[in-house]
Amino acid sequence: MEKDTCSTCGSTKIIHDAAIADLAHGNQKKELSIHIQKTDNRFFNKFEKGALKAKICCSCGKVDLSVENPQALWEAHLKTKNI
Numbered sequence: 001m002e003k004d005t006c007s008t009c010g011s012t013k014i015i016h017d018a019a020i021a022d023l024a025h026g027n028q029k030k031e032l033s034i035h036i037q038k039t040d041n042r043f044f045n046k047f048e049k050g051a052l053k054a055k056i057c058c059s060c061g062k063v064d065l066s067v068e069n070p071q072a073l074w075e076a077h078l079k080t081k082n083i
């Protein structure tokens with residue numbers, strides 16, 4: 001559940017689901033994301049990717065990060081641990 005108040009200052013001036021982009025050459029946007037390795041090959045490993053989304057407090061500047069597919073990232077993590 002999304003909370004509508006800041007966990008630090010309690011403000012309700014919150015922006016949800018802001019995309020986080022890195023600006024490369026020519027202001028080309030590259031969305032920042034988490035990469036979890038899924039396979040344990042020496043070469044050509046597969047990765048599970050999770051785009052980072054930010055919840056921003058516009059009163060104190062606190063930024064909380066989250067991903068949309070935490071379960072998929074966790075499963076990919078477990079695969080490389082060989083549990």
Ligand SMILES: [Zn+2]
Binds near residue numbers: 006057061062
């Ligand atoms: Zn705040």
